[in-house]
Amino acid sequence: MSDRNGGPALPWMQAPPAYFVRAQQNTRSYAQNAGIFEIALRPDASSFQAGYLGLEGMSAWIVGDVLIKLSTEPQQAALFTTCNISLRAIERVHGPDAQEMQLYAAKHTLWQASTLPAHVPGTLSFEFPLTSDLPQCIHGPSSELTYWLEAQLLGTSTSS
Structure with missing residues (x-):
């Protein structure tokens, strides 16, 4: 195994975890190809x-902002109804008998439209208090403990 420059790879230097999006039942996500929708550090922070x-x-705490700048048509953007964010701590064992265990999960609704059409805020701040028994993120050769932040911008379907 070698690094991208051809030198030997160090065991602690591994590719970052792949990010994923899970489909939600009975909801539709409009965030794809809709402008800017990202989880960001607070302006005065260097870490979440x-x-x-x-x-x-x-x-x-895990703190940050969800930044939203929509590039969709105004009538479509007005159909957004909810912005959620979730934090999960996942422990994984790699190998032929790979296993995964969720150690912690929390979800917050950052914004919910009271009426339609709605105006989606550009910045939504979040904060998750951490329990003292949660360890730091760890990446080893045969296992890892990772924390995942996932934000979702959900809306109503345009069909009647």
């Missing part, structure tokens, strides 16, 4: 983690 995880007497 705020505070100190695991230190006695200290607290930690």
Whole structure:
């Protein structure tokens, strides 16, 4: 195994985890090809983690912003109804008997339209308090512990 420059790869240097989007039943996601829809650090931050995880007497949070700038037609953009964000901690064991275990899961609704047509806010802030028993992210040769943030912008169907 070698790095991209042809040198030996270090065991802790692995490709970042692949990101995924799960289909939601009875909902339709309009975020694809609809402009900017991303999870970002707060302007004054260098990490999603705020505070100190695991230190006695200290607290930690996952904080950030969901940025939304739609490039769809105004009548289609007005059909968005909800923006959710979820945080999951997943432990995986690699190999022939690969296993996965969810250690933590939380979900917040950041915005919900009260009436249609609706105006989607450009910035939605989020904050997940972390429990003191959650370990830091770990990537090993045979296992890993990763944290996933997933945001969804959902809307109503245009069909009647």
